[in-house]
Structure formats: structure tokens, C-alpha cells
Amino acid sequence: MRSRILSAAAALVLAVTGLVALTATPAQAGCSHxxxxxxxxxxxxxxxxxxxxxxxxxxxxxxxxxxxxxxxxYAAQYYCYTSGDTYNGWSTWTWVYVPAINRSGWVNDALLYGNGSNYPC
Known part of the structure; x- marks a missing residue:
């Protein structure tokens, strides 16, 4: 009986650990802003x-x-900015929409005219 309980507990730990590992890698978890x-x-x-x-x-x-x-x-529509990794002396990043490539995402403010958005997210 005791070995069945331990086996069930071990299976539960593995199942939970496996689910946690599948939810997000460290890079993916830090990329959601x-x-x-x-x-x-x-x-x-x-x-x-x-x-x-x-x-x-x-x-x-x-x-x-x-x-x-x-x-x-390339034109860029500015949404807001947040802090992130430092690049070329700048640690702020602006969420932009770039019509020429039909993509949205974060661009370091050192790479944007006027250093990106003036509005914190």
C-alpha cells in the first residue's frame, strides 16, 4: 500500500513538473509585456x-x-515604452507597429526617431 502511495505521489510530481516545463521557457516568460x-x-x-x-x-x-x-x-506607430535589456546605452523599448512589414513588436529606443514613445506602458 505504501509503495502505491509513493508511486502515485511521484507520478503527480512528474506530471506537475512536466506541465510547468511546457508552459514557458525563461526567455518566453520574460518576453510577455x-x-x-x-x-x-x-x-x-x-x-x-x-x-x-x-x-x-x-x-x-x-x-x-x-x-x-x-x-x-520605415514608419513606426508608437504605442508605449517599457524597460528591458540595455542596447547602445538605452534600456527602454517601445512597442511599435511597422506598416511596411505588417509587424508589431518591441524595438530598442536607441533605434527609433526621437527615442521612441514618451508614454510608459
Missing amino acids: AHPFLDGTGGYVSATDAAVRSGPHHLGSGACTVVGRAYNG
Whole structure:
């Protein structure tokens, strides 16, 4: 009887651990940030090549997925900004919609005209 209880407990621990492992990797968990439409101003990409990411992180294993690439002069609709990994001296990132590539995502403010949104998310 005792071995059945221990087996059942071990199976439960494995099931719960397995479910937790499937819910989100550390990179995915850190990439989820709210981004309400607060700003409404437009700007453009001021860098030669800017990665549009699923979250405001670009370093190592915590790097968020690149969902598109925007190039110098591409128009960008600014929503709001949040803090993230520092890039080129800037640790703020703006959620943008880039019509030229029909993608939305986070771009580091160092890569945006006027340094991105003025509205915190």
C-alpha cells in the first residue's frame, strides 16, 4: 500500500513538473509585456537595421524572438515604452507597429526617431 502511495505521489510530481516545463521557457516568460495603445504618435526607424522583437530582451538565453526587421526610414506607430535589456546605452523599448512589414513588436529606443514613445506602458 505504501509503495502505491509513493508511486502515485511521484507520478503527480512528474506530471506537475512536466506541465510547468511546457508552459514557458525563461526567455518566453520574460518576453510577455503589456503594451496598451497610449501614445498614438508616429516616428520612424533611425537605425540601418532594427530587430522587431516579441519582448524587450536581446541578450543571451533570455533573448526574445525576432518577429521582423525594420530598416532606416520605415514608419513606426508608437504605442508605449517599457524597460528591458540595455542596447547602445538605452534600456527602454517601445512597442511599435511597422506598416511596411505588417509587424508589431518591441524595438530598442536607441533605434527609433526621437527615442521612441514618451508614454510608459
